[in-house]
Amino acid sequence: MLDTALTSTQRRTALEAMSGEEGLDILVVGGGVTGAGIALDAAARGLRTGIVEMGDWASGTSSWSSKLVHxxxxxxxxxxxxxxxxxxxxxxxxxxxxxxxxxxxxxxxxxxxxxxxxxxxxxxxxxxxxxxxxxxxxxxxxxxxxxxGRKGTRALAPALDPAKLVGAIRFYDARVDDSRLVIDLVRTAVGLGAYAANRTWVTDFLKDDHGSVAGAVVTDLETGESHEIRAAQTINATGVWTEATQDLATDAGGLKVLASKGIHIVVPKEAIDAETGIFLRTEKSVLFIIPWQRYWVIGTTDTPWEQDVAKPVATAADVDYVLDHANEVLARPLTRADIIGVYAGLRPLLQPQLRPGAEAASTKVSREHTVTRVAPGLTAIAGGKLTTYRVMAADAVDHALGEAGAHAH
Ligand SMILES: Cc1cc2nc3c(=O)[nH]c(=O)nc-3n(C[C@H](O)[C@H](O)[C@H](O)COP(=O)(O)OP(=O)(O)OC[C@H]3O[C@@H](n4cnc5c(N)ncnc54)[C@H](O)[C@@H]3O)c2cc1C
Structure with missing residues (x-):
C-alpha cells in the first residue's frame, strides 16, 4: 500500500477539488472498510474518485470488530x-x-x-x-x-483448566488493526489520485433534470459550510446508516439493513496465561479470546439493536454472556474486576428482501453482501465483513459503472 499523509490541508484541498466544476466519476459515501475499499478500487481503475465520511475514518462499525481476518x-x-x-x-x-x-x-x-x-x-x-x-x-x-493432548495444551495455555478438557486443536487465522486497515486503504486511494474528506456529512443528494442522482450536498463539519459535489455515480457505503442515506434520495427501493450488536470485553494480558488465542463454540455462535497488544479482547455477542446506531452500548447481560462462556474453560474465572474496557459495534445485517420498489434486475446478491441500484446514479452496497472488503469494492464499482463501463475500466 502507498503511504500518503491525510493532513488537514489535504482535506481542505480535497473538498475544494470535489466541489469544483469538473465533477467526479465516482463519489463514495461512508469511510468504513467498505467505502475505503471502493475508493481504492475506483482510483486504481483511473476514475476521478472522491470519498466523504461524516465522522473520522473507520469511526462506524469498522473500528469495533473482533479484528480478525478469517x-x-x-x-x-x-x-x-x-x-x-x-x-x-x-x-x-x-x-x-x-x-x-x-x-x-x-x-x-x-x-x-x-x-x-x-x-x-x-x-x-x-x-x-x-x-x-x-x-x-x-x-x-x-x-x-x-x-x-492435555500436556501440550497446558504448555501453550496454562490458563485453560485441565479438568475441563481432554486436549485441543491448534489452528491458524489472522488478525488486523481494523481502523489502521481502513486508514491505509484511504491513504492508498489518495496516493492514486482520490480525494478524501472526513468530517464531511452527506445531507442530501443532487438530482439532474431527469431525476437521476448527480452527486451530493455535504456539510463540512469543521466549518459548517455546505458544498455541492457533482458525480456521475454515487455509491452509498454507509453500513448501518444505509437506509437513512438512501432515504435522502428516494422512499422506494434500495436495501434493507438492520443493526445487530456485538460486544467485546478487554482484559489485561496478565489475566489469562496463554501464548495463543482461544476459540470456543457456544450454543449461539462462537467466542474468541484474542491476544491484542498488552490485552486480551474477548467476544462477541449477536443481539438486535433498535436504538441510536451512532451509540451502541454493552448491557450487563452482554458482559455476563462473554464472561460465562470464557469461564467455561478457564482455570481462574474472570470477574468484572478483570475488565478494563468494553466496546460495542453494530453489524450491518442485510435483510434478504429488498425494500418495496427495488428493481431485482439491477441487484447483485452475493453470498454475504448485496449491491443494488437505489435510483439512477445511486448504488448501495451493504453486508460482508472486513476480510472480504476487496470483493465488495470490485462488485460495487462494477455495478455503479454498469456492464459496458466496468468492461472499459
Ligand atoms: C462485533 C463485530 C465484530 C466483527 N468482527 C469482524 C472480524 O473479526 N472480521 C471481519 O472480517 N469482520 C468483522 N465484523 C464485520 C465488519 O466489522 C463489518 O462488516 C464492517 O466493518 C462494515 O464496514 P462498513 O464500511 O460497511 O460500515 P461502517 O464501518 O459502519 O462505515 C460506514 C460509515 O458511513 C459513515 N456515514 C454514515 N452516514 C453518513 C453520511 N450521511 N455522510 C457521510 N458518512 C456517513 C459512518 O460514519 C461510518 O463510518 C464484525 C462486526 C461486528 C459488529
Whole structure:
C-alpha cells in the first residue's frame, strides 16, 4: 500500500477539488472498510474518485470488530463452503500481498471437552486449512492444524483448566488493526489520485433534470459550510446508516439493513496465561479470546439493536454472556474486576428482501453482501465483513459503472 499523509490541508484541498466544476466519476459515501475499499478500487481503475465520511475514518462499525481476518470456521458447520473459500482466499491475499504489514497470522487453540469431539472438529479444521491452501493456489500461508493432548495444551495455555478438557486443536487465522486497515486503504486511494474528506456529512443528494442522482450536498463539519459535489455515480457505503442515506434520495427501493450488536470485553494480558488465542463454540455462535497488544479482547455477542446506531452500548447481560462462556474453560474465572474496557459495534445485517420498489434486475446478491441500484446514479452496497472488503469494492464499482463501463475500466 502507498503511504500518503491525510493532513488537514489535504482535506481542505480535497473538498475544494470535489466541489469544483469538473465533477467526479465516482463519489463514495461512508469511510468504513467498505467505502475505503471502493475508493481504492475506483482510483486504481483511473476514475476521478472522491470519498466523504461524516465522522473520522473507520469511526462506524469498522473500528469495533473482533479484528480478525478469517474465513469464518463456523460457516463450515453451516456447510457454506463457497463463502469460507472466498474469505480464506482474501485472508491469504491480505497476509501475503496487499497488507502483510498489517495482517498477521494468529494461532488459536480450540479446547476439546470430550474425546469424541476431536474427529468431528478435525474434519472441519482440516477442510478449513484445505480451502485456504486452494485459495492461495497451493501455497500454505499459515500453518495447518496440530493436535494436542492435555500436556501440550497446558504448555501453550496454562490458563485453560485441565479438568475441563481432554486436549485441543491448534489452528491458524489472522488478525488486523481494523481502523489502521481502513486508514491505509484511504491513504492508498489518495496516493492514486482520490480525494478524501472526513468530517464531511452527506445531507442530501443532487438530482439532474431527469431525476437521476448527480452527486451530493455535504456539510463540512469543521466549518459548517455546505458544498455541492457533482458525480456521475454515487455509491452509498454507509453500513448501518444505509437506509437513512438512501432515504435522502428516494422512499422506494434500495436495501434493507438492520443493526445487530456485538460486544467485546478487554482484559489485561496478565489475566489469562496463554501464548495463543482461544476459540470456543457456544450454543449461539462462537467466542474468541484474542491476544491484542498488552490485552486480551474477548467476544462477541449477536443481539438486535433498535436504538441510536451512532451509540451502541454493552448491557450487563452482554458482559455476563462473554464472561460465562470464557469461564467455561478457564482455570481462574474472570470477574468484572478483570475488565478494563468494553466496546460495542453494530453489524450491518442485510435483510434478504429488498425494500418495496427495488428493481431485482439491477441487484447483485452475493453470498454475504448485496449491491443494488437505489435510483439512477445511486448504488448501495451493504453486508460482508472486513476480510472480504476487496470483493465488495470490485462488485460495487462494477455495478455503479454498469456492464459496458466496468468492461472499459
Ligand atoms: C462485533 C463485530 C465484530 C466483527 N468482527 C469482524 C472480524 O473479526 N472480521 C471481519 O472480517 N469482520 C468483522 N465484523 C464485520 C465488519 O466489522 C463489518 O462488516 C464492517 O466493518 C462494515 O464496514 P462498513 O464500511 O460497511 O460500515 P461502517 O464501518 O459502519 O462505515 C460506514 C460509515 O458511513 C459513515 N456515514 C454514515 N452516514 C453518513 C453520511 N450521511 N455522510 C457521510 N458518512 C456517513 C459512518 O460514519 C461510518 O463510518 C464484525 C462486526 C461486528 C459488529
Amino acid at each position: 474465513g469464518g470456521l463456523r460457516y463450515l458447520y453451516q456447510l457454506d463452503f463457497a463463502l469460507v473459500h472466498e474469505a480464506l482466499t482474501e485472508r491469504g491475499r491480505l497476509l501475503t500481498t496487499t497488507a502483510p504489514h498489517l495482517v498477521k497470522a494468529q494461532p488459536f487453540l480450540w479446547p476439546l471437552k470430550h474425546h469424541y469431539e476431536r474427529s468431528y472438529s478435525a474434519v472441519g479444521v482440516g477442510l478449513y486449512d484445505a480451502l485456504a491452501i486452494a485459495g492461495a493456489r497451493g501455497h500454505q500461508t499459515v500453518p495447518v492444524q496440530k493436535h494436542l
